[in-house]
Amino acid sequence: MSNPYAWLESSLATIHKANWYRSVQTITSQPGAVVQLEGREVINFASNDYLGLTGDQRLRSAAVAATQKYGTGSTGSRLLTGHRELHRQLEEAIASLKQTEDALVFSSGYLANLGAIAAVVGKRDLILADQYNHSSLKNGAILSSALVLDYAHNDMADLLRQLEQHRQLYRRCLIVSDSVFSMDGDLCPIPEILAIAHQFNCMVLVDEAHATGVLGATGAGGVEHFGCTGETLIQVGTLSKALGSLGGYVAGSAALIDFLRNRAPSWIYTTGLSPADTAAALAAIKIVQQEPERRLQLQHNVNLLKQLIQQQLPHLQLLPSDSPILCLPLASATAAIRLGEQLKAAGIFVPAIRPPTVPTSRLRISVMATHEMAHLEQLVRVLGGM
Numbered sequence: 001m002s003n004p005y006a007w008l009e010s011s012l013a014t015i016h017k018a019n020w021y022r023s024v025q026t027i028t029s030q031p032g033a034v035v036q037l038e039g040r041e042v043i044n045f046a047s048n049d050y051l052g053l054t055g056d057q058r059l060r061s062a063a064v065a066a067t068q069k070y071g072t073g074s075t076g077s078r079l080l081t082g083h084r085e086l087h088r089q090l091e092e093a094i095a096s097l098k099q100t101e102d103a104l105v106f107s108s109g110y111l112a113n114l115g116a117i118a119a120v121v122g123k124r125d126l127i128l129a130d131q132y133n134h135s136s137l138k139n140g141a142i143l144s145s146a147l148v149l150d151y152a153h154n155d156m157a158d159l160l161r162q163l164e165q166h167r168q169l170y171r172r173c174l175i176v177s178d179s180v181f182s183m184d185g186d187l188c189p190i191p192e193i194l195a196i197a198h199q200f201n202c203m204v205l206v207d208e209a210h211a212t213g214v215l216g217a218t219g220a221g222g223v224e225h226f227g228c229t230g231e232t233l234i235q236v237g238t239l240s241k242a243l244g245s246l247g248g249y250v251a252g253s254a255a256l257i258d259f260l261r262n263r264a265p266s267w268i269y270t271t272g273l274s275p276a277d278t279a280a281a282l283a284a285i286k287i288v289q290q291e292p293e294r295r296l297q298l299q300h301n302v303n304l305l306k307q308l309i310q311q312q313l314p315h316l317q318l319l320p321s322d323s324p325i326l327c328l329p330l331a332s333a334t335a336a337i338r339l340g341e342q343l344k345a346a347g348i349f350v351p352a353i354r355p356p357t358v359p360t361s362r363l364r365i366s367v368m369a370t371h372e373m374a375h376l377e378q379l380v381r382v383l384g385g386m
């Protein structure tokens with residue numbers, strides 16, 4: 001008798017051999033710019049908590065109060081028993097931040113992308129997708145059954161060429177891109193994409209996961225950063241990065257949101273977001289709108305770190321970035337892991353990102369508003385000694 005699960009061991013062995021094996025690491029302290037990782041204190045350059053809101057007392061209190069009032073779970077899908085007034089308040093707050101007619105809260109950003117993409121296109125339709133798009137966008141495209149064509153990263157000439165060749169053969173077309181590329185830190189050119197979409201009668205979906213709360217004068221994200229507020233498009237994002245909670249959202253026209261409530265399976269057939277997560281995200285959006293100084297401090301820290309690296313480590317070339325995600329390219333997965341381990345031993349937590357997540361290995365530095373100048377200087381000093 002052969003073992004139908006035996007392939008698992010050999011696949012794991014292959015993953016180990018390529019140095020692609022991953023495992024979890026335990027953080028035992030409060031979230032923040034300095035954390036306890038596997039028993040030792042490290043300066044944290046691995047967090048998506050860009051504004052430092054995850055540990056904010058106002059978010060904690062909101063989550064506790066909501067738990068006391070509504071309990072720990074939402075007990076059902078939103079269309080059955082899972083809808084609370086808090087969900088509507090959060091959706092109104094997101095729509096107000098984004099300046100859209102409406103918004104819909106999902107249980108994660110991943111589910112928001114799966115649901116939105118699979119709802120708006122189908123078998124007779126076409127998706128044009130940036131080759132560096134996040135996993136949730138890629139899997140949403142597959143789930144939709146539309147034909148998916150990748151265009152070269154941020155290459156508008158390639159996007160145009162493919163639309164000229166293929167657009168007329170399909171009913172609807174959706175152009176899909178990260179707004180801040182999560183593993184590179186660069187931005188997609190939203191105005192150019194919208195202009196091309198207009199020319200070819202395409203819808204546009206941008207994933208603002210790393211941009212919400214971070215980019216734009218009011219923290220609305222990449223759409224605001226590029227002056228495209230008010231344009232018709234589909235914006236997706238997460239409540240779990242700068243907003244310090246858990247969950248995702250889609251923001252757009254009232255018709256889009258109404259349609260998604262009726263046709264997005266990852267919203268209809270999953271349990272509503274917990275009261276605690278909902279209330280924490282709502283508190284975070286208020287802080288994003290009322291305390292622009294957090295965003296300014298974040299931008300200041302990003303500029304400072306870029307400047308320190310340029311001045312003191314001129315041999316290191318960061319990938320181009322307009323966000324708090326700064327990447328140092330490395331020749332191999334082995335080199336990335338080794339450098340990551342050396343940094344950790346020196347008290348600096350910077351994750352090594354390897355294939356298959358990205359085509360080429362790199363160290364990925366995430367800057368937070370709560371990093372102090374001494375933290376940034378220490379990173380540069382330690383990198384300089386390696």
Ligand SMILES: *Cc1c(COP(=O)(O)O)cnc(C)c1O
Pocket residue numbers: 108109110111113134136178182207209210237238239240246247248
């Ligand atoms: C993190 C991330 C998501 C997923 O969001 P979750 O709320 O964590 O599920 C989606 N898209 C991008 C680009 C991301 O970086």
